[in-house]
Amino acid sequence: MTLLQVDGLTVRFGRAEVVGDVSFALERGERIGLIGESGSGKSMTALALIGLLPDDATTEGRALLDGDDLLTMSESKRCDLRGDRVGMIFQEPMTALNPVMRVGNQVAEVVRRHRGGSKRASWGRALELLARVEFTDPQRIASSYPHELSGGQRQRIMVAMAIACSPALVLADEPTTALDVTVQAQVLELLARLVSEEDAALVLISHDLAVVSGMCDRLLVMYGGRIVESGPTNVVLEQPRHPYTVGLLATSTAMAEGAARGRTLPTIRGSVPGLGQFPAGCVFRSRCERATDRCRTTPPLAGEGHAFACWHPVEPRVPVGGAA
Amino acid sequence: MTAAVHAVDVPVLEARNVSKVYRGRGSSRTRSEVHALTNVSLEVQRGESLGIVGESGSGKSTLARLLLALEEPTSGEIRFTGDVVSGRPERELAELRRSVQVVFQDPMSSLDPRMRTRIAISEPLRALRIPGDHEARVHELLDAVGLPRDAADKVPHEFSGGQRQRIAIARALAPGPEVLLADEAVSALDVSVRAQVLNLLNRLIDEFGLTLVFISHDLSVIRWMCSRVVVLYRGEIVESGPTEQIYEHPQHPYTQALLAAVPRIGKPIGRSAT
Numbered sequence: 001m002t003l004l005q006v007d008g009l010t011v012r013f014g015r016a017e018v019v020g021d022v023s024f025a026l027e028r029g030e031r032i033g034l035i036g037e038s039g040s041g042k043s044m045t046a047l048a049l050i051g052l053l054p055d056d057a058t059t060e061g062r063a064l065l066d067g068d069d070l071l072t073m074s075e076s077k078r079c080d081l082r083g084d085r086v087g088m089i090f091q092e093p094m095t096a097l098n099p100v101m102r103v104g105n106q107v108a109e110v111v112r113r114h115r116g117g118s119k120r121a122s123w124g125r126a127l128e129l130l131a132r133v134e135f136t137d138p139q140r141i142a143s144s145y146p147h148e149l150s151g152g153q154r155q156r157i158m159v160a161m162a163i164a165c166s167p168a169l170v171l172a173d174e175p176t177t178a179l180d181v182t183v184q185a186q187v188l189e190l191l192a193r194l195v196s197e198e199d200a201a202l203v204l205i206s207h208d209l210a211v212v213s214g215m216c217d218r219l220l221v222m223y224g225g226r227i228v229e230s231g232p233t234n235v236v237l238e239q240p241r242h243p244y245t246v247g248l249l250a251t252s253t254a255m256a257e258g259a260a261r262g263r264t265l266p267t268i269r270g271s272v273p274g275l276g277q278f279p280a281g282c283v284f285r286s287r288c289e290r291a292t293d294r295c296r297t298t299p300p301l302a303g304e305g306h307a308f309a310c311w312h313p314v315e316p317r318v319p320v321g322g323a324a
Numbered sequence: 325m326t327a328a329v330h331a332v333d334v335p336v337l338e339a340r341n342v343s344k345v346y347r348g349r350g351s352s353r354t355r356s357e358v359h360a361l362t363n364v365s366l367e368v369q370r371g372e373s374l375g376i377v378g379e380s381g382s383g384k385s386t387l388a389r390l391l392l393a394l395e396e397p398t399s400g401e402i403r404f405t406g407d408v409v410s411g412r413p414e415r416e417l418a419e420l421r422r423s424v425q426v427v428f429q430d431p432m433s434s435l436d437p438r439m440r441t442r443i444a445i446s447e448p449l450r451a452l453r454i455p456g457d458h459e460a461r462v463h464e465l466l467d468a469v470g471l472p473r474d475a476a477d478k479v480p481h482e483f484s485g486g487q488r489q490r491i492a493i494a495r496a497l498a499p500g501p502e503v504l505l506a507d508e509a510v511s512a513l514d515v516s517v518r519a520q521v522l523n524l525l526n527r528l529i530d531e532f533g534l535t536l537v538f539i540s541h542d543l544s545v546i547r548w549m550c551s552r553v554v555v556l557y558r559g560e561i562v563e564s565g566p567t568e569q570i571y572e573h574p575q576h577p578y579t580q581a582l583l584a585a586v587p588r589i590g591k592p593i594g595r596s597a598t
Binding site for chain 2: 037038180181182184185188189190191192193196207208209210211213214215233234237247248249251252253254255256263264265266267268271272274
């Protein structure tokens with residue numbers, strides 16, 4: 001059953017389009033990963049969904065969460081939603097947490113805002129939540145201020161707040177990018193476990209292909225504000241069709257397979273254009289080896305299950321069998 | 325290059341039993357001490373690519389600053405081509421300053437935002453009083469790092485992140501160094517651009533016969549770039565050896581945990597239940 005239906009989401013700053021015609025559906029309990037480099041529009045997509053875009057941004061399209069349009073609902077309704085049906089985790093917990101408030105109170109505040117109850121009851125609930133994010137001494141952690149905790153501990157506090165009200169959807173934007181790799185592994189495992197215990201759907205946004213592919217059932221590859229390829233994780237990884245996805249995968253896998261290396265990594269030529277500098281038509285054509293005149297026209301994101309927006313897709317590496 | 329002839333086995337850079345302690349303020353009883361590095365010894369042989377890998381707090385950046393003689397070790401010594409550099413006055417470090425150059429993570433903070441590229445790249449030549457046609461050298465370096473010559477008249481914000489890092493590399497190469505120390509030099513770059521800069525670095529290493537010291541938290545980048553690896557943990561070297569040996573057969577529990585934690589494409593995370 002569809003939880004979130006996004007149709008033609010477009011975000012502009014003045015005339016510069018940062019997200020263009022993004023459409024996808026998210027089933028209950030499903031995990032999708034938004035993968036992209038800087039300027040791909042992945043974070044702006046997330047911010048649009050929870051109504052946290054900067055004031056000078058304008059949006060078009062629809063994003064229905066259980067039938068309610070997230071893009072047009074009132075701010076007070078959005079406030080009811082955030083932390084309740086939608087949990088959020090951002091990259092930098094230090095900016096998301098209040099520096100002068102004990103973390104236990106911050107977790108308790110989420111509970112009380114949405115579920116009511118006494119201070120004592122919500123404090124007790126906060127301690128339970130801290131235990132669920134694997135703090136062995138919730139009492140001590142609850143009484144701490146954010147600066148007294150490590151980056152990984154702070155991010156676990158964010159996870160506790162995100163799942164406090166058993167949300168239907170958890171939005172995590174680069175949740176482990178600022179963490180060391182050993183801590184990242186812990187936080188990701190924790191997030192995966194809790195999302196599945198809560199039966200929540202997950203939208204995980206990251207620049208790290210290994211992270212999103214490890215966590216998610218389905219991938220949306222973004223470039224220049226658009227979804228250029230989408231499909232089940234294993235299909236996108238094994239049979240990428242869009243030249244950008246192919247290039248990204250080639251670079252990432254070559255580096256991971258260091259042993260058989262030559263001295264040259266496969267690359268994607270050029271660099272990501274600045275805001276509003278992407279070419280008209282296919283956004284990737286200025287960097288694409290396969291681009292032709294036809295690419296001046298925007299290719300539609302076409303395909304059932306596995307879709308890609310390209311006039312000259314790369315041939316699948318293995319014949320399409322029963323995979324998709 | 326003007327480097328003096330040394331016996332083959334004299335390391336170009338060396339740390340001998342180096343420790344670094346940062347002391348907080350307060351009386352001797354109350355002040356805090358941070359042991360950033362403890363008894364670290366390593367040798368960098370001419371022409372090799374040495375990786376120094378560690379997480380935050382491992383002391384890798386402190387080690388970089390000591391190897392660059394930007395800071396003094398609390399104990400132990402740093403040697404450059406066999407000569408002790410720790411404790412020497414700045415005027416005696418001219419050769420080290422020319423021969424060991426650095427590229428940092430964020431070119432936006434290491435490049436002066438108002439300085440045109442030609443001035444930024446030729447600045448080390450002036451600072452080190454290296455004679456010659458600086459203008460011609462700037463063009464040569466722009467060619468070497470794959471930037472168009474008209475880049476010379478632009479300022480940092482006119483470039484992309486990858487281009488700015490190319491400028492930082494050109495600037496580091498200007499005085500004709502023997503050793504290039506890269507401290508998280510590609511960590512801020514997007515994957516597609518990172519690969520370009522890594523390829524550039526490898527090409528320059530071959531072309532100019534550079535010795536590379538590559539410091540990073542990113543295990544895959546280190547694996548790609550380096551023939552030998554030193555693993556730092558809480559200020560100590562826990563393991564070192566040839567890259568393939570470390571990655572294929574890590575001995576120390578920390579190295580094992582570190583390698584196991586690296587997410588891999590297609591490896592499920594936390595879904596053993598399904």
